[in-house]
Amino acid sequence: MEFYDSLEMKPEQVAEPEEILTKLMAERKKLINGYYGDSRNDKQRLDESLLPSHYAISLSGEPTMYPKLPELIKYLNSLEATKSIFLVTNGQEPDMIQRLQDEDALPTQLYLSTNAADYESFVKINKPKYDDSWERWNRTLGMLKHLDTRTVLRITLIRGYNDQTDMIPAFAKMFRESSPHFIEIKSYMHIGRSTNRLEHSNMLEMQEVKRFSEQVAKQSQIFSVMDESFVSRISILQNNERFIDRWIPAYANTN
Template sequence: MSCSGEIIDGEEQLIQIRPAISAQLKKAKYGVSDHSTVELCHWTKKSFKHEGNCYKHKFYGISTHRCMEFSPAGMHCENRCVYCWRPMEFYDSLEMKPEQVAEPKEILTKLMAERKKLINGYYGDSRNDKQRLDESLLPSHYAISLSGEPTMYPKLPELIKYLNSLQTTKSIFLVTNGQEPDMIQRLQDEDALPTQLYLSTNAADYKSFLKINKPKYDDSWERWNRTLGMLKHLNTRTVLRITLIRGYNDQKDMIPLFAKMFRESSPHFIEIKSYMHIGRSTNRLEHSNMLEMEEVKQFSEQITKQSKIFSVMDESFVSRISILQNNERFIDRWIPSYANTS
């Protein structure tokens, strides 16, 4: 048993989120199964009422109401990022042994059942579109990005392949903190890359990296840079995601460093988003650490000028995010499988 977020089931030897922590997660409307978690995000719930869509719908075309956000490593992460709004105080272990984790099909079967329970509660509200609720039970988009770090799950290639084998799957987005470059290489080698790979990119230098990400690995900066260097060679769509935090990484002298990093790593897209003062992050940061949308736009415009290869593609005011597109490695923003869908 670990001292925090997990226990090992004695009979099956599967990692389990501790009952007390699982109860807290369920109270917060998470679904929990073994070491995995699932949740209905804010935008998925709003989409049931036709009250808006996630910016990923606006930017790339995914169907918000048919998005399943989950993690196969719910309480495992190598960082303790200051801006994280997930329950990272429960994170502990830095290892998930292959013999102690659930199989991909088992994870999905159990999490789909948990997710269905969450969705069932919305049928009683007449403001929700019943057809959308019905459709949401069979996801077309999988966001492997909820809590914890999904690349710590040792059977991630098999998981992504399993998701791709499902009839309704149209896209898979994977978000990583870059601390497991060997897993990213495995995804490439085993033909198991997601539709779109996100790398969290919140610091342009080592000092800021430590201050913002609070990593547990001694070689965390080297690990992250190795992942960054892989992006232009991966056979999939790639995105750098920056969370701008006032006083941490939004200073003017950071812009040339970021621009150089972006130019050299050459991802297809860069998402530049303000930190949002929500969830557990409110215990570590202040409301004043958020940037206004105009500030996000100004930062983005400076990046485009100094990088010379990116241009502003779109923005979402309500989410305080701008997206840049790589003009040298141009790809269509729209994911083809979503043509003629809403």
Template sequence: MPEKWLPLAEVMVKQKYHFAGRHTVVKKCYWTHKALTEDRHCYKCKFYGIESHRDIQMSPAAFWCWNACLHCWRIRPQDLGVDLDETKLTIVDDPKWLVDELIRIHRRLISGYKGHPRVDPKKFWEAWNPVHVTLSLTGEPTLYPMLSDLLKEVHRRGMTSFLVTRGVRPDILADLEEEPSQLYVSLEAWDKKSYNYFTRPLVPRAWELTMETLEMMPSFTSPTAIRITLVAGFNDTDEALKGFAKLINLAQPTYVEIKSYMWVGASRMRLSKANMAEHEYVRKVSERLSELTGYPILGESRASRVVLLSRLEKPIRLGKGCPEGLNTPEPEEGEYDAPYDPDIMP
């Protein structure tokens, strides 16, 4: 890693990110801990069967993104005076080696749970052998130029994958030789004006590129999802919801997830706690969006403040977690799946 990047990496390490190589980070999720110690699981388990204690949360592009979104929790280079072009990932680690490192770091992160009085030994050994990788966490994963090879490596080892993208690289998505097990496109804006205001693109035509991604989503053979991060006071108006309905009609995703923005990390310098919606409000907004799109409400997770819409009768189960599916008992309200430390600021 270039020396001038080290101040940024040092802050991320304090935030409990763990580096795999020069540009990839891994972090233990809140729900990994809860799944091991209390048998509680996140909404990905409830909706899709993803086992929370066997999920590696990572990003192959720790410092790089084509947006500077107001709600993003990540530390940006300029926050620390680091000279780095966020739009170009200039170093590339080998994908096979990276997957080896992801598994090694995941095992190191959970090693302390062996022998823990509240951890079932069987569950610990399940966690020791991860079965899912979520490419999200921080940065834009489609900026990693060997993304298709990375997905192949994940799947070759019998693991499933979620790819979460802003949709700004339709060229990369169109050329994938290996699709993720499920593709997410994350949205907060409903038109170019709201996009330029809120997502603060760092490259030209970012909105148009996002639209290209939405247009190609029906061509994917894997399940697809549009994730709408609900920011109270910004994208909860009827104008915004009608705009989202048009985008959903264009993309025809398998699922629509409406999830509350969480007031954590660096986003607290830009937004207020009032922008974080309570679950009841997420449900109310989701009901209106359901009316506009014809996507029925299929399920919800109060703990994660998320509502699932789909035209399917039930979600496609990609893993063996939460065998009761949408009927899985809820954790206590107020908990949330945060892959970051909300108390660490730049």
């Protein structure tokens, strides 16, 4: 969304799901093709890599602005090799999330990203384009415990912006009321365009992420720390009241 001049995409202005995937696979083949020239590489594995099993609809921009998102997810699910589809959203298009639910087009796992537990912090950190952005985000947040799929709330901690101890109660309240299946709490990483507006010092050390996660989990009363990654500076909380297995059964024992 940060690179867009318009906040609306009309159906007649966008590519069809099949066209998007066809062109994506063509580019993927270009990336992989050179590996066939190295005799040390397993040709069967290379052939398999040309057709993905797992899809993440994410990265730059906001995927829920794409008006044919339900059709895209259904199309990906119709492919024999597909094992999972993950969708990441900033929560600014709650109507699309509702469409996914109504049209039986939810992904395998839905991630809602944020970095604030109150209006002032939300506006300061995100500098949103919509006047009702806080209301939009809260509508999406309120859907997490009702959607018929796995849900994750992803929190990015930024030193000096949202990592203060006095913010923990507000985050704990948010976690408790929204009740997603999992919560990811991770440090901001000083890479990409963010280096133009933030400093390396805005990154948290893993011990700080761990301490914040343990405290907010305790105050939430329904979450506990499930796992962590030192390299990624991330902790994962699990909902003990809405417990589901961390492994997705459909492909838990596959590559």
